[in-house]
Amino acid sequence: MMEEKEFSSKAYLDMELLRFTTAGSVDDGKSTLIGRLLYDSKSIFEDQLEAVKKASIKRGNESVDLSLLTDGLRAEREQGITIDVAYRYFATPKRKFIIADTPGHVQYTRNMVTGASTANAAIILIDARNGITEQSHRHTYIASLLQIPHIVVCVNKMDLVNYEEETYEKIKNDFQAFAAKLAVKDVRFVPISALKGDNVVEKSKNMPWYEGGTLMYILENIHISSDHNHIDARFPVQYVIRPQRDEFHDFRGYAGRVAGGTFKVGDKVMVLPSGFTTTVKSIISHTKEFEEAFPPMSVIISLEDDIDISRGDMIVKENNVPDIGQDIDIMMCWMSEKPMRLNGKYALKHTTADARCLIKDVKYKVNVNTLGKILDDKNIGLNEIARISLRTTKPLFYDSYRQNRKTGAIILIDEADNTTVGVGMIV
Template sequence: MDLLRFATAGSVDDGKSTLIGRLLLDSKAIFEDQLAAVEATSASKGYDYTDLALLTDGLRSEREQGITIDVAYRYFATPTRKFIIADTPGHVQYTRNMVTGASTADLGLVLVDARHGLTEQSRRHAVLLSLLRVPHLVLAVNKMDLVDYSAERFEEIKREFSAFATKLTIPDLTIIPISALKGDNVVTRSANMPWYDGSSLLHHLENVHVASDRDLRDARFPVQYVVRPKSDEHHDYRGYAGQVAGGVFKPGDDVVVLPSGMPATIAGIDLFDREVTEAYPPMSVTIRLNEDVDVSRGDLIARPNNQPAVTQDVDAMVAWMSTTPLRPRQKLLVKHTTRTVKALVKELDYRLDVNTLHRDLETGELGVNEIGRVRLRTQQPLLLDPYSRNRTTGAFILIDEATGVTVGAGMVND
């Protein structure tokens, strides 16, 4: 079975956690004791319904305030596909958490309240999903039961969001009317909305095609670890372990080791317990080479005629996550794939207003949860692809050198 990672997004109280609880409940993905605990908690609060949001909001402060603060990951499976859900917060001050949850997603699920329609935060999260190049987006118009399942209200929101989406990079957009609380159109089609002829949300999640979203053109293998067993049986073994970031590798392929530029040929590709005939994203494998070349952690194996840019100058969109602002001349660490280097912030070109897409060229700093275009100069070269082409070799994180805390996330511009 293949795997779909998806992230929820949207404004506060649009029902993201409740929707995930409904998906888990109706797809039989929670245990009876979990459900009993949630029902008991709901009854103790005086609710006349089961608060399904309690299945995902696990922090005590989240339960007390009735909001989502941190990213909550949940796992479930149906007979056709496995799922990893990232339930991300809706509050503006937790935008950085939303970016974290959506950065690895194949699909973004934006919820809007049918009563309120598109809010500033709904637009903000759609822009962020577009910036993060999440290839599939679903707009779930929730709480349809509170507008009497009105087709007119659904069409109104659908027109407004479709017009807004034309300004963004969204390759695949689907819009579904649902009620997370009642279960309409979540797992099964709803009899309350006969005017809607599309699929239920779960059916769409099971069938959306994600295999072609991975970069199979550009062969990229960042080396994470050099494997040299100590046993006498394997004393001649030397392999390079890592996760395939792009393309397809096969024994016999001519490759080049970067940044040294040394040519080599693949002798074999190993999993833990067997040899394989090919490796592709996101497989974790060990590659053996015929030639005895110098390869270490942070190097990258590519094809001779298809190589990433080897550069010390990085032009990227950065989502800033620290309460200490990002300013020009600041020194940071850049962690890109398996390589970590020192860097200097050369310029801050502009701050992006994610609500209006306006570029503030006069800004002198990036505050917490803000996004801007930044130019960095690194001490050693990085092996970069544009983020729009490869979401692994085109992404990096920024680390505070003194504390080791992650302070930003970057996406390399074309």
């Protein structure tokens, strides 16, 4: 595999990347929690803190408002709310972290969905005083809909319930009962006080009854290398490489990012849609040759036989072919202020393929607060989630989103103004 040069400072060698999402509003203590993770991992710089202090005083706040660190747009600072997804970065010697920080209210469902789409883990914040609320249901539902592999439930503000074990246990039991109805694989719980710092980075002395790790310990140690699908080999062709140079005159390679499974030199493969079979000749990236490629590597694959292949095609294994079809059901989140047009036509993007589609039917709409199905309302507007039937102009090569988050995802584009209006998870 890859030989890496050693850093003189060992601390930065072999770090993994973990992407996680947080959803919540100011009242949940979300900004306090993020501020503490950043501050305690020394990722807030003096000039940033100085700027935030100045801005807090200007606004007449009594304490330093750490949300000003993430709320980057003028409108957000003026209104004191997070509108968009903000990405924050910090690192410990073990891992580099990307936080997709999203607002938590129902009118920002689309932002939560966006932040969740690339996350390995979701932090769900629950106020220990209030227990599980509609908002916790919604956040957990979105995490399960977007198939975030790991959920960390932080029972926050434990200092305000005297660090009582019973309060924590009750919330934990309630949550487990509720999560059993959803497709969540890995749920962990941690009692914290973001404000006081209990169990965030430092282990709390106030809760000796809690034997698990701190939030930071959990984030550093969640096993993420099996989050990718390593079974079903999928290579959507992104770009054809044909060098116009004498020394590589005969070279023809297919550039792309492995979306599932593994590809080895010598593997028998099939190309969709043509159905031709051939053998993997080489796997390269620049001057490096690989024996094997796996997700999420970006490589160039060359094949033994000369087959007509272009962008949007998919290289797979003969004995493990994805679904191929034009009638597709998706769970869709509508992202636009213009309502969805039933029987309307939209452009569609799926892996590296482009197509068009017709919205044929709304099977049901989801009430994101109660998770109940609404059967008699086919009007879909901004932030609404529904099960939809599509007919595409050409066959797509797809897996269910549950099996593969890359080959199971699509976006819908309004052809009048080119904006992304809907996002879908193939059922």
